[in-house]
Amino acid sequence: xTESTVSRRRAIALAGAxxxxxAGAAAVGGAVVRTAEQSHPxxxxxxxxDAIAFTGAHQAGIVTPAQDRLHxxxxxxxTKDRARLxxxxxxxxxxxxxxxxxxxxxxxxxVGGILEAPPDDTGEAIGLPASGLTLTVGFGPxxxxxxxxxxxxxxxxxRPAALVDLPHFPGDLIEAPISGGDICVQAxxxxxxxAVHAIRNLARIGMGVVTVRWSQLGFGRTSSTTRDQAxxxxxxxxxxxxxxxxxxxxxxxxxxxxxxxxxxxxxMTGGAYVVTRKVRMLxxxxxxxxxxxxxxxxxxxxxxxxxxxxxxxFDEPDLEAKRPDGEPVIAIDSHVRLAHPTQNxxxxxLRRGYNFVDGSDGLGRLNAGLFFIGYQRDPRTAFVPVxxxxxxxxxxNEYVRHVSSGIFACPPGVTGxxxxxxxxxxx
Amino acid sequence: xTESTVSRRRAIALAGAxxxxxAGAAAVGGAVVRTAEQSHPxxxxxxxxDAIAFTGAHQAGIVTPAQDRLHxxxxxxxTKDRARLxxxxxxxxxxxxxxxxxxxxxxxxxVGGILEAPPDDTGEAIGLPASGLTLTVGFGPxxxxxxxxxxxxxxxxxRPAALVDLPHFPGDLIEAPISGGDICVQAxxxxxxxAVHAIRNLARIGMGVVTVRWSQLGFGRTSSTTRDQAxxxxxxxxxxxxxxxxxxxxxxxxxxxxxxxxxxxxxMTGGAYVVTRKVRMLxxxxxxxxxxxxxxxxxxxxxxxxxxxxxxxFDEPDLEAKRPDGEPVIAIDSHVRLAHPTQNxxxxxLRRGYNFVDGSDGLGRLNAGLFFIGYQRDPRTAFVPVxxxxxxxxxxNEYVRHVSSGIFACPPGVTGxxxxxxxxxxx
Numbered sequence: 001x002t003e004s005t006v007s008r009r010r011a012i013a014l015a016g017a018x019x020x021x022x023a024g025a026a027a028v029g030g031a032v033v034r035t036a037e038q039s040h041p042x043x044x045x046x047x048x049x050d051a052i053a054f055t056g057a058h059q060a061g062i063v064t065p066a067q068d069r070l071h072x073x074x075x076x077x078x079t080k081d082r083a084r085l086x087x088x089x090x091x092x093x094x095x096x097x098x099x100x101x102x103x104x105x106x107x108x109x110x111v112g113g114i115l116e117a118p119p120d121d122t123g124e125a126i127g128l129p130a131s132g133l134t135l136t137v138g139f140g141p142x143x144x145x146x147x148x149x150x151x152x153x154x155x156x157x158x159r160p161a162a163l164v165d166l167p168h169f170p171g172d173l174i175e176a177p178i179s180g181g182d183i184c185v186q187a188x189x190x191x192x193x194x195a196v197h198a199i200r201n202l203a204r205i206g207m208g209v210v211t212v213r214w215s216q217l218g219f220g221r222t223s224s225t226t227r228d229q230a231x232x233x234x235x236x237x238x239x240x241x242x243x244x245x246x247x248x249x250x251x252x253x254x255x256x257x258x259x260x261x262x263x264x265x266x267x268m269t270g271g272a273y274v275v276t277r278k279v280r281m282l283x284x285x286x287x288x289x290x291x292x293x294x295x296x297x298x299x300x301x302x303x304x305x306x307x308x309x310x311x312x313x314f315d316e317p318d319l320e321a322k323r324p325d326g327e328p329v330i331a332i333d334s335h336v337r338l339a340h341p342t343q344n345x346x347x348x349x350l351r352r353g354y355n356f357v358d359g360s361d362g363l364g365r366l367n368a369g370l371f372f373i374g375y376q377r378d379p380r381t382a383f384v385p386v387x388x389x390x391x392x393x394x395x396x397n398e399y400v401r402h403v404s405s406g407i408f409a410c411p412p413g414v415t416g417x418x419x420x421x422x423x424x425x426x427x
Numbered sequence: 428x429t430e431s432t433v434s435r436r437r438a439i440a441l442a443g444a445x446x447x448x449x450a451g452a453a454a455v456g457g458a459v460v461r462t463a464e465q466s467h468p469x470x471x472x473x474x475x476x477d478a479i480a481f482t483g484a485h486q487a488g489i490v491t492p493a494q495d496r497l498h499x500x501x502x503x504x505x506t507k508d509r510a511r512l513x514x515x516x517x518x519x520x521x522x523x524x525x526x527x528x529x530x531x532x533x534x535x536x537x538v539g540g541i542l543e544a545p546p547d548d549t550g551e552a553i554g555l556p557a558s559g560l561t562l563t564v565g566f567g568p569x570x571x572x573x574x575x576x577x578x579x580x581x582x583x584x585x586r587p588a589a590l591v592d593l594p595h596f597p598g599d600l601i602e603a604p605i606s607g608g609d610i611c612v613q614a615x616x617x618x619x620x621x622a623v624h625a626i627r628n629l630a631r632i633g634m635g636v637v638t639v640r641w642s643q644l645g646f647g648r649t650s651s652t653t654r655d656q657a658x659x660x661x662x663x664x665x666x667x668x669x670x671x672x673x674x675x676x677x678x679x680x681x682x683x684x685x686x687x688x689x690x691x692x693x694x695m696t697g698g699a700y701v702v703t704r705k706v707r708m709l710x711x712x713x714x715x716x717x718x719x720x721x722x723x724x725x726x727x728x729x730x731x732x733x734x735x736x737x738x739x740x741f742d743e744p745d746l747e748a749k750r751p752d753g754e755p756v757i758a759i760d761s762h763v764r765l766a767h768p769t770q771n772x773x774x775x776x777l778r779r780g781y782n783f784v785d786g787s788d789g790l791g792r793l794n795a796g797l798f799f800i801g802y803q804r805d806p807r808t809a810f811v812p813v814x815x816x817x818x819x820x821x822x823x824n825e826y827v828r829h830v831s832s833g834i835f836a837c838p839p840g841v842t843g844x845x846x847x848x849x850x851x852x853x854x
Binding site: 036069071073076079098109112115116117118119121123124125126128169172177191192193198199200203204205211212215216217219220230233234235236237238253284287288289291292294295301302343355357358359362363364365366368 | 428496498500503505538540541542543544545546548549550551552553554564581588604605616620623624627628631634638639640641642643644646647657660661662663664665684711714715716717718719721722727728730782785786787789790791793795
């Protein structure tokens with residue numbers, strides 16, 4: 001939608017303000033307009049209580065306390081026109097600022113416009129509060145140079161070296177149609193309808209510029225991102241994310257999460273790289289495995305989440321401890337050991353993955369698992385070596401299948417009213 | 428799992444109670460057992476507050492105030508052994524009684540058993556309350572006589588005439604692999620992890636007897652089932668379910684919802700028939716439609732949900748009202764008119780559908796819509812004629828595709844400790 005269209009409809013809506021209080025439709029200046037009482041209740045300001053600030057040095061949705069629901073989407077850019085792409089990013093930014101504040105996607109809203117035009121909000125979130133919504137954008141390798149090697153938008157030279165093409169990991173069963181993408185948007189909220197509404201409206205605004213490549217819903221966050229969040233459980237029934245990077249650990253975030261000056265092209269300073277992996281879990285097989293074997297594979301007790309041989313969830317795993325029979329208490333091929341920073345040159349990530357169930361698989365089984373989301377300063381020294389280690393040795397591999405993969409460069413936060421998603425890259 | 432297995436493990440667990448308080452594993456009587464402190468926190472009783480009663484004359488999950496989240500599953504029965512099927516239904520009933528009370532699926536639980544055996548609960552709901560979970564079972568036509576015409580379980584004579592094979596409706600694009608099924612279970616809860624956990628554990632218990640044919644997650648209930656619930660919005664952005672049957676309308680429930688004595692085989696008295704339809708909405712097309720056209724198609728205003736020409740959501744639609752130009756205010760092909768009881772020989776249903784988003788469709792669009800769930804006394808006089816009317820005339824058909832269809836006979840409620848799902852059919 002162009003600014004002039006918005007302005008025209010806005011003017012008509014304002015003209016209609018004089019009939020506020022009259023329910024239904026009223027003819028004003030030749031056009032039928034909706035009255036103000038039908039607009040988004042959340043716009044009255046009540047929603048502010050559970051709204052997350054949209055602007056800041058870093059994007060929201062990374063160290064933000066992990067919300068309970070996810071709608072993650074990857075778009076393909078279908079235009080070759082850089083100006084149209086930038087225009088859409090600006091429109092998206094304006095919409096994202098409104099949506100995260102609990103408002104409609106556009107100025108007119110779902111029911112504030114004229115009868116003759118499509119609304120600029122789709123309406124299914126009318127009456128719902130902000131619900132902690134965050135929207136986080138990232139740019140994939142193919143935005144910089146497409147599959148044919150073409151630099152569609154004149155930004156190939158700006159591609160960070162850290163935005164690697166992820167290698168094929170042993171055991172990978174990656175499905176291309178649900179992997180990659182030019183642009184990603186992560187919507188997290190405490191109400192799935194609010195997360196879905198946000199992604200749907202961004203897709204609507206991007207019509208003609210982007211199409212949905214793949215999208216994933218998630219529930220039941222599997223990681224804590226702040227110290228006061230209880231550690232949730234994944235579909236294996238185990239606590240997950242105990243040793244995650246936490247928002248309060250500012251020194252660690254500087255070292256392991258946020259891109260620092262000099263790391264690469266300046267436009268990414270203050271940003272982070274995100275890796276997504278859809279990990280199908282073979283839960284029926286897992287459910288037939290004994291409790292002891294499950295715990296040996298994870299390296300933690302199922303009840304408390306304590307590392308094997310320790311008493312408390314947050315106790316440091318003792319990777320040296322031996323059983324009476326001389327075998328390590330925490331098995332050599334256990335997930336906790338193989339993913340531990342000391343086994344990976346001190347690699348750390350901020351994980352904020354979600355459980356998923358996507359119906360069934362046609363073979364009598366639920367299609368369920370973990371949608372892994374890991375933010376990091378440099379995937380070359382974090383996700384890639386850790387995943388290589390896991391893919392080669394992890395006893396858990398018998399029960400998981402990686403079917404989708406993505407990597408995106410998430411720029412720094414939007415810092416003012418005229419700023420927009422990607423401004424440091426496209427300005 | 429047989430009773431003797433449970434008893435053995437239970438005995439071992441009880442033997443281990445003497446070491447309660449010692450974290451981790453301890454060797455007792457030659458077997459390693461978990462200590463009581465690791466068992467399901469919800470078993471302490473704190474969960475009772477948000478638990479829905481499992482027993483009653485009718486099954487819970489029908490007139491129960493609609494919870495926010497859904498996991499619906501249809502199973503194929505893979506055994507030909509009636510005794511095994513009945514055994515599983517009894518095991519399911521025991522598990523359902525526990526799960527809806529916020530407890531583990533089995534007596535031992537996720538972490539209460541021995542290390543050498545698989546847990547009898549999968550663990551991902553440890554620490555979560557009952558969350559309003561309801562589990563509702565139904566039997567499909569193929570349970571009575573399979574696709575080959577075989578009466579596998581000696582119940583063909585008990586098939587109610589009301590449990591019809593749904594006809595092909597005009598425009599239907601039904602996909603067989605995600606339709607039908609021998610047994611359905613509807614899990615509704617206020618936490619998706621709790622709903623998913625329940626279905627997953629029933630599938631685990633049913634291993635070797637049933638396999639998952641299809642399953643559907645939903646969010647954002649699209650109907651109210653009690654008068655104090657606000658009417659939610661569907662993915663078209665409109666309020667849905669305003670004129671639904673409500674739990675308080677006991678006379679209407681008797682006439683339109685609950686199977687009455689003499690309606691058919693006695694085993695269904697107090698039960699209801701459920702029809703499920705997965706209705707894909709072409710939301711991208713809808714979003715390009717003008718507000719006025721959207722409202723004409725629905726027959727209600729998008730803002731307040733009032734019938735066109737009326738002021739309030741709960742005002743009765745005036746199907747006779749004419750515009751100045753002589754055309755009806757509520758269009759002849761509008762959804763509200765075509766679905767109205769007066770246009771369908773007074774047919775009524777209790778709807779409790781959910782919105783869904785199942786990723787994207789590979790064509791750049793979100794795969795989203797409505798999972799319709801309608802409970803009724805007799806589909807021959809309710810769903811079938813109403814859907815025929817809609818399928819033939821509804822202006823909304825341009826924007827929807829019915830891709831999945833199911834019908835199931837939901838027996839009356841479980842009424843005592845020795846009662847079980849299907850007892851009136853199999854006893």
